[in-house]
Amino acid sequence: MSVTISDLTKKSILGYSSCLSATDSVARIVSGVMKPSEIISECIAHIEEYEMKVGAWSFIDKYRAINEASELDKIKPEGPLFGIPFGVKDNIDTHDMPTAHGTSIYEGSQPSRDAACVAGLRFSHALPLGKTVCTEFAHRAPGKTGNPWNLDYTPGGSSSGSAAAVASGMVPIAIGTQTTGSVIRPAAYCGVIGYKPTYGDFNTSGVLANTPSFDTLGFFSKEIEDMVLIRRALLDDSIPALLNDSLKNVKIGIAVEPYWDNACDLNMSMIEQVESLLIRAGAQVLKFDGTEAFKNLEQIGTNISGYEFARTLSHERRCFYDQLSPILRDGRMADGFKINYSQYALSIQEMERLRIKLDDAMSRVDFVICPSAPSTASLGLHETGSASFNMAWTWLHTPVVTLPIAFDTKTELPLGLQMVGKRHQDDKLLTHASAVLKYLFK
Amino acid sequence: MSVTISDLTKKSILGYSSCLSATDSVARIVSGVMKPSEIISECIAHIEEYEMKVGAWSFIDKYRAINEASELDKIKPEGPLFGIPFGVKDNIDTHDMPTAHGTSIYEGSQPSRDAACVAGLRFSHALPLGKTVCTEFAHRAPGKTGNPWNLDYTPGGSSSGSAAAVASGMVPIAIGTQTTGSVIRPAAYCGVIGYKPTYGDFNTSGVLANTPSFDTLGFFSKEIEDMVLIRRALLDDSIPALLNDSLKNVKIGIAVEPYWDNACDLNMSMIEQVESLLIRAGAQVLKFDGTEAFKNLEQIGTNISGYEFARTLSHERRCFYDQLSPILRDGRMADGFKINYSQYALSIQEMERLRIKLDDAMSRVDFVICPSAPSTASLGLHETGSASFNMAWTWLHTPVVTLPIAFDTKTELPLGLQMVGKRHQDDKLLTHASAVLKYLFK
Numbered sequence: 001m002s003v004t005i006s007d008l009t010k011k012s013i014l015g016y017s018s019c020l021s022a023t024d025s026v027a028r029i030v031s032g033v034m035k036p037s038e039i040i041s042e043c044i045a046h047i048e049e050y051e052m053k054v055g056a057w058s059f060i061d062k063y064r065a066i067n068e069a070s071e072l073d074k075i076k077p078e079g080p081l082f083g084i085p086f087g088v089k090d091n092i093d094t095h096d097m098p099t100a101h102g103t104s105i106y107e108g109s110q111p112s113r114d115a116a117c118v119a120g121l122r123f124s125h126a127l128p129l130g131k132t133v134c135t136e137f138a139h140r141a142p143g144k145t146g147n148p149w150n151l152d153y154t155p156g157g158s159s160s161g162s163a164a165a166v167a168s169g170m171v172p173i174a175i176g177t178q179t180t181g182s183v184i185r186p187a188a189y190c191g192v193i194g195y196k197p198t199y200g201d202f203n204t205s206g207v208l209a210n211t212p213s214f215d216t217l218g219f220f221s222k223e224i225e226d227m228v229l230i231r232r233a234l235l236d237d238s239i240p241a242l243l244n245d246s247l248k249n250v251k252i253g254i255a256v257e258p259y260w261d262n263a264c265d266l267n268m269s270m271i272e273q274v275e276s277l278l279i280r281a282g283a284q285v286l287k288f289d290g291t292e293a294f295k296n297l298e299q300i301g302t303n304i305s306g307y308e309f310a311r312t313l314s315h316e317r318r319c320f321y322d323q324l325s326p327i328l329r330d331g332r333m334a335d336g337f338k339i340n341y342s343q344y345a346l347s348i349q350e351m352e353r354l355r356i357k358l359d360d361a362m363s364r365v366d367f368v369i370c371p372s373a374p375s376t377a378s379l380g381l382h383e384t385g386s387a388s389f390n391m392a393w394t395w396l397h398t399p400v401v402t403l404p405i406a407f408d409t410k411t412e413l414p415l416g417l418q419m420v421g422k423r424h425q426d427d428k429l430l431t432h433a434s435a436v437l438k439y440l441f442k
Numbered sequence: 443m444s445v446t447i448s449d450l451t452k453k454s455i456l457g458y459s460s461c462l463s464a465t466d467s468v469a470r471i472v473s474g475v476m477k478p479s480e481i482i483s484e485c486i487a488h489i490e491e492y493e494m495k496v497g498a499w500s501f502i503d504k505y506r507a508i509n510e511a512s513e514l515d516k517i518k519p520e521g522p523l524f525g526i527p528f529g530v531k532d533n534i535d536t537h538d539m540p541t542a543h544g545t546s547i548y549e550g551s552q553p554s555r556d557a558a559c560v561a562g563l564r565f566s567h568a569l570p571l572g573k574t575v576c577t578e579f580a581h582r583a584p585g586k587t588g589n590p591w592n593l594d595y596t597p598g599g600s601s602s603g604s605a606a607a608v609a610s611g612m613v614p615i616a617i618g619t620q621t622t623g624s625v626i627r628p629a630a631y632c633g634v635i636g637y638k639p640t641y642g643d644f645n646t647s648g649v650l651a652n653t654p655s656f657d658t659l660g661f662f663s664k665e666i667e668d669m670v671l672i673r674r675a676l677l678d679d680s681i682p683a684l685l686n687d688s689l690k691n692v693k694i695g696i697a698v699e700p701y702w703d704n705a706c707d708l709n710m711s712m713i714e715q716v717e718s719l720l721i722r723a724g725a726q727v728l729k730f731d732g733t734e735a736f737k738n739l740e741q742i743g744t745n746i747s748g749y750e751f752a753r754t755l756s757h758e759r760r761c762f763y764d765q766l767s768p769i770l771r772d773g774r775m776a777d778g779f780k781i782n783y784s785q786y787a788l789s790i791q792e793m794e795r796l797r798i799k800l801d802d803a804m805s806r807v808d809f810v811i812c813p814s815a816p817s818t819a820s821l822g823l824h825e826t827g828s829a830s831f832n833m834a835w836t837w838l839h840t841p842v843v844t845l846p847i848a849f850d851t852k853t854e855l856p857l858g859l860q861m862v863g864k865r866h867q868d869d870k871l872l873t874h875a876s877a878v879l880k881y882l883f884k
Contacts, residue, residue, distance in 0.1 A: 095757060109554040119756035200790065201783075203753040205651040213642065231783075234753075238782035311645040311676075314561035315537065340680035341643075341673075345866045348642065424787045 001410065003266045005273050007441040008191040008404035008414050009222040013149050016050060019043050019169040021223035022084045022230075029083050036072040036083025036127070040065055043085045043129060047170045053151055055144040056165035058090045059097050060130035068127050079124030080232040086121060087165045087174035090131040091138050091158075093206035094118055101208050102134035102143055102158070105320045115206025117175055117217055117234060124233035129171055132161030135384060137313060138177055138210045139332055141325035142384050147189055149413050153377040156186030157384030159218065163190040166220040173226050176218045179210040179305065180394055181373070181387025183218030184402045188372035188416025189385065191404040195219045195227045195430070196390075198423050199397035202234055209312045211305040213348065214395055224401075224434045231426070240427055242434045247281040250432065253288025253365035255420070259388055260370040267371035270406040270415050274369065274440070281439045288368045293358035294392055300354070301395045303339045303347040310336025351395065355423075358396045362422045367432050372402040372416030389418065399426040401433045405440055443852065445708045447715050449883040450633040450846035450856050451664040455591050458492060461485055461611040463665035464526045464672075471525050478514040478525025478569070482507055485527045485571060489612045495593055497586040498607035500532045501539050502572035510569050521566030522674040528563060529607045529616035532573040533580050533600075535648035536560055543650050544576035544585055544600070547762045557648025559617055559659055559676060566675035571613055574603030577826060579755060580619055580652045581774055583767035584826050589631060591855050595819040598628030599826030601660065605632040608662040615668050618660045621652040621747065622836055623815070623829025625660030626844045630814035630858025631827065633846040637661045637669045637872070638832075640865050641839035644676055651754045653747040655790065656837055666843075666876045673868070682869055684876045689723040692874065695730025695807035697862070701830055702812040709813035712848040712857050716811065716882070723881045730810045735800035736834055742796070743837040745781045745789040752778025793837065797865075800838045804864045809874050814844040814858030831860065841868040843875045847882055 009018075019042055020028070028034040044062050051057060065085065072083050088094060091101045093111035100106045113119075118128060133143035138158040145160040147153040148168040155164045159176025163186035166174050176183045178196045187194025195218060202217040209215055219230050224242065231239040254271065263271070275285050309332045310317070316324060317333065324333070339347075362368070374386050393400045402416035419436065421429025451460075461484055462470070470476040486504050493499060507527065514525050530536060533543045535553035542548045555561075560570060575585035577600040587602040589595040590610040597606045601618025605628035608616050618625045620638045629636025637660060644659040651657055661672050666684065673681040696717065705713070717727050751774045752759070758766060759775065766775070781789075804810070816828050835842045844858035861878065863871025 095761075106554060111554075112548060112551040114757040114760075116753050116756045119760050120753065123756065123760055198787075200655065201787070203651075203654065203750060203756075205654070205754040206757070209645070209647040212645065212647070235783040235786075238784065308645060311558050311562065312647040314558045314565060314645075315556040315648070318556075318561050318565055319537075341677040342680065344677075345640075345643070349866060424791060 001265060003269045003406050003415060004409050005270070005406050005440060008407060016148060016168045017046060018222065019046055019172055022081060022172040022221065022226040023223050025084055025172060026082060026229065030077050036069040037066065039083055040069040040085050040127060043171050046168065050168045050170060054146055054148050054164050054168050056132055056161040056168065056170060058100060058131045058133050058161065061097055062129065064096065065127045065129050072125055080229040080237065081121060081124040081126035084126045084173065085129045085171045086126050087130065087132040087162050087171045088118055088128050089159050089162050089176045090134040091177060091208040092118060092175060094128065094131065097131055099131065102136045102138065105316065105323050111206070113206060116203035118206070120234040126233065132165050132174055134158055135160060136325050136328055137208070138179065138182060139328045140384060141327050142381055146381060147377050149191060150411065153379055153413060154189065154381055154384050156189035156377060158182040159186050160384065162220050163187050163192060166192045166222060172221060173230060174220045176220060177207060178216055178218045178394055179214045181390030184390045184400055184418060185373050185385055185387055187220055187402045188414065189377035191414030193221050193224055193404060194402040196394065196400045197426050198399045201426065211308040213304050213308060224430060224437060227430055242431050245431055245435045247278060247283040247435050247439055250283045251365045252278055252283050252285050253368040254285060255288045255290065255368050255370035258294055259392060262374055262388070263371045264375040266408050267375065267415060270417065271369070271371060274417060277440055286365070288361070288365060290358060290361045293354050293361055293396060297354060297392055297395065300347045300350050301391060302335055303343055304351060306332055306335025307339055307344040309333060355396050358398065359423060367429060368420040370418050372418040376408050376411060376413035376415060393420050398423055399429050401429060403433060403437060443707060445711045445848050445857060446851050447712070447848050447882060450849060455633070458590060458610045459488060460664065461488055461614055464523060464614040464663065464668040465665050467526055467614060468524060468671065472519050478511040479508065481525055482511040482527050482569060485613055488610065492610045492612060496588055496590050496606050496610050498574055498603040498610065498612060500542060500573045500575050500603065503539055504571065506538065507569045507571050514567055522671040522679065523563060523566040523568035526568045526615065527571045527613045528568050529572065529574040529604050529613045530560055530570050531601050531604050531618045532576040533619060533650040534560060534617060536570065536573065539573055541573065544578045544580065547758065547765050553648070555648060558645035560648070562676040568675065574607050574616055576600055577602060578767050578770055579650070580621065580624060581770045582826060583769050584823055588823060589819050591633060592853065595821055595855060596631065596823055596826050598631035598819060600624040601628050602826065604662050605629050605634060608634045608664060614663060615672060616662045618662060619649060620658055620660045620836055621656045623832030626832045626842055626860060627815050627827055627829055629662055629844045630856065631819035633856030635663050635666055635846060636844040638836065638842045639868050640841045643868065653750040655746050655750060666872060666879060669872055684873045687873055687877045689720060689725040689877050689881055692725045693807045694720055694725050694727050695810040696727060697730045697732065697810050697812035699733070700736055701834060704816055704830070705813045706817040708850050709817065709857060712859065713811070713813060716859060719882055728807065730803070730807060732800060732803045735796050735803055735838060737796070739796060739834055739837065742789045742792050743833060744777055745785055746793060748774055748777025749781055749786040751775060797838050800840065801865060809871060810862040812860050814860040818850050818853060818855035818857060835862050840865055841871050843871060845875060845879060
């Protein structure tokens with residue numbers, strides 16, 4: 001058993017050709033070296049080559065994308081994502097492609113409008129190539145997607161297709177959603193960068209809710225700078241470029257109890273190796289004490305997610321109960337009927353207090369690190385793995401990034417380093433993530 | 443100029459026949475005195491008689507409702523709203539009726555699922571009669587609805603049709619939404635009870651967002667007990683009945699600065715009369731000091747609503763910009779492009795601090811009162827009136843009720859008394875509202 005620190009975005013897997021990152025593509029389009037139609041053709045070629053085995057997509061509309069790209073060929077590049085192909089998780093509405101929420105109940109169902117995030121990326125002339133596979137209602141029943149690193153292993157979920165599409169070079173960027181660990185876990189399992197923003201920053205209009213108090217969008221890429229372009233497109237163009245910061249005297253907390261000490265030996269070894277590299281880079285590494293913020297967190301959070309999820313899916317519960325998977329019906333939905341309104345309302349207030357306690361704990365560090373998942377992806381496509389390492393950060397509303405920086409030398413499956421920032425300081429977190437990547441690999 | 447304190451739910455207006463309240467209807471159905479089909483027939487008769495002049499509905503599906511009611515006739519009553527007809531604001535999705543969001547852009551558009559609130563009411567065997575008129579995207583451009591008290595006057599907005607339908611006896615209850623004053627204002631203008639819950643309590647899945655940080659559902663009725671039934675149907679059956687409380691030693695704060703001292707003389711006079719009646723009932727009435735919670739509130743809130751609203755409607759901005767009204771484009775949407783992301787993120791944090799300051803100020807009273815709107819409804823259907831008296835409470839996430847307790851003796855238009863409770867204490871607020879109504883009129 002051993003783990004090797006390695007820049008997985010540069011590692012070729014199973015013979016997949018990588019596509020250009022969004023940042024590189026935009027640079028080539030702006031400088032006139034490549035045209036949008038050439039960028040999209042490369043992605044489509046990869047889809048045609050790998051999709052049969054990976055199964056990342058629930059719907060692909062290559063002809064529309066090709067037509068739109070050739071229209072862009074004719075005009076002057078403008079907007080942060082001009083000509084960039086992207087994937088859209090299938091719980092996010094698109095006015096010109098069906099949205100099935102990962103269930104046969106809504107197969108072929110056509111929304112009347114684009115979700116705000118899809119329209120926002122289109123505004124900056126990015127081109128959606130299709131809809132990516134989502135677990136059933138973004139809960140746990142998996143779709144058809146395999147892990148591009150080893151197709152017998154889970155890609156994670158619920159944003160399974162978005163992670164796998166980016167990992168196998170079919171698109172440079174993809175949109176996902178996270179309620180517990182639905183972006184960070186699949187990104188870690190698939191060896192790509194995943195970013196879950198501060199709760200509330202990105203508009204979720206047109207995204208099917210799961211647990212509204214926790215739901216956020218999230219994004220996948222192979223280059224950290226791509227996240228800046230996405231933020232510019234969806235937030236506004238005032239988002240700063242990543243600074244070329246050093247890690248000297250940066251305070252880094254290592255999260256341990258009560259969740260992260262369940263990590264497998266490989267993950268423990270990854271954290272130890274990262275720790276000594278960060279210390280060598282001049283960072284101050286200390287144990288992160290979040291005890292106060294994590295008190296009863298799991299119970300409180302399960303009360304909230306159960307109560308809200310069961311109500312979000314009231315229509316499906318009423319009209320399609322028999323078509324819901326047992327894991328959904330007997331899992332989070334059943335949880336929701338074990339607590340009553342006053343327990344829910346108390347949990348909401350208690351969670352808000354925990355958030356303030358985490359803000360307080362976070363004030364003693366610049367960012368926190370821990371593994372992105374308890375282990376590498378597990379064998380089999382029947383389940384999507386554990387979100388236990390992501391839950392606290394999602395529920396407490398902090399921004400999180402996972403970096404694909406290590407792999408198991410035996411299985412050759414990826415491991416992710418989870419970096420957690422302070423609420424509303426996503427730009428700083430992304431800058432630190434860039435610095436960590438640079439220090440580890442350059 | 444004079445104002446008369448009067449129970450407007452008992453006052454017949456313009457010759458409309460009132461329909462039974464939800465509470466009364468359920469009692470009659472459960473005791474076998476009436477059948478669901480008789481309840482719905484009465485509502486349909488009122489719609490056929492009044493709708494031509496009031497214009498409360500954008501879509502009516504009476505045959506489906508009649509069929510569903512006759513199915514209910516055959517079974518044993520169960521659920522808090524068995525056989526109760528209701529109206530659904532047209533920015534709320536229904537799987538079997540179109541949802542147009544108050545704009546010709548989405549005329550006839552058919553969602554694939556029911557919003558959580560619609561499915562939740564249907565679960566308790568309530569029957570949606572149709573979709574009620576909504577201003578354009580729940581912003582300010584009005585629909586066709588007139589104020590049932592005087593059809594030349596605005597019913598208020600954005601939940602115009604829901605308020606007017608309940609006011610004119612077409613349905614006992616209706617669903618609306620509020621982002622600033624879209625439930626409380628039309629309820630006050632139309633002389634019915636309006637209830638805007640604590641932010642977050644009611645699931646908004648399937649409701650078109652406006653400003654996600656402020657959006658809540660809201661409800662209209664003519665009897666305060668009806669709100670308990672709605673809460674049982676949508677939250678859970680643990681919601682308590684209203685206690686028969688007295689107002690003895692209850693601490694009531696009167697909100698004055700910086701918003702409510704702009705009230706018209708009629709409203710001032712209403713508050714004075716209510717104050718002396720409440721004192722006579724044994725309540726302690728004091729001036730409510732919310733200064734700290736209202737500091738820069740308007741600027742902070744406008745930053746948030748502008749930023750979020752402009753992004754919620756990204757698809758419409760991209761594809762239908764010319765079909766948006768000038769008041770929407772040049773109003774809240776334009777506001778949204780005047781601030782950048784960091785100003786927005788600061789405003790979100792500042793608003794959260796103001797909420798905690800309001801919690802603190804509210805801890806010194808049991809509830810707060812003020813007028814529900816600066817004046818009675820204004821003449822003309824070209825605008826929907828000012829939400830300035832509702833803004834603070836909505837943005838600060840407190841529960842609010844408006845009671846139809848007074849009218850202008852000259853114009854015979856209603857005035858509403860706004861009651862504000864503490865966050866997550868809606869049951870207590872509704873109990874106090876019931877006590878206020880009982881003391882004023884019984």
